[in-house]
Amino acid sequence: MARQRQRTAESRPTRIVSPAAKIRWNRTYKITRKGLTPEKFQVLLEAQGHACAMGREPFEDGQRIFIDHDHSCCPGDKSCGKCVRGLLCLTCNIAVGYIEAYFDLAMVYLNAIARPVPKAGRAF
Numbered sequence: 421m422a423r424q425r426q427r428t429a430e431s432r433p434t435r436i437v438s439p440a441a442k443i444r445w446n447r448t449y450k451i452t453r454k455g456l457t458p459e460k461f462q463v464l465l466e467a468q469g470h471a472c473a474m475g476r477e478p479f480e481d482g483q484r485i486f487i488d489h490d491h492s493c494c495p496g497d498k499s500c501g502k503c504v505r506g507l508l509c510l511t512c513n514i515a516v517g518y519i520e521a522y523f524d525l526a527m528v529y530l531n532a533i534a535r536p537v538p539k540a541g542r543a544f
């Protein structure tokens with residue numbers, strides 16, 4: 421019979437910050453918890469070229485972005501907004517937390533590995 425045509429609305433992703441986008445972004449990225457406004461968030465995003473501040477990999481549409489801040493200024497999840505360091509992907513957000521906490525130990529560990537192994541006394 422009559423062929424049913426499914427219409428797919430062409431919804432192109434837009435970079436314009438609409439009021440709806442503001443609410444959605446704030447829910448997703450906790451913008452106000454980090455002391456930012458959607459406008460400041462957008463400025464940061466533009467400044468970083470829509471890429472992770474640490475790993476530099478471009479953010480994909482719909483990817484979760486994490487607002488990293490200096491915990492020595494604002495301990496916990498909230499930030500005053502002045503100590504926001506950058507926007508990170510999930511991996512880098514976790515990584516930077518570990519690096520901050522374990523930097524010295526990590527360096528000791530890595531240096532120990534990097535140290536040339538003496539030729540004498542081959543274990544294998």
Ligand SMILES: [Zn+2]
Pocket residue numbers: 472473474475476477508509510511512513
């Ligand atoms: Zn990253």
Ligand SMILES: [Zn+2]
Pocket residue numbers: 493494499500501502503504
């Ligand atoms: Zn702060």
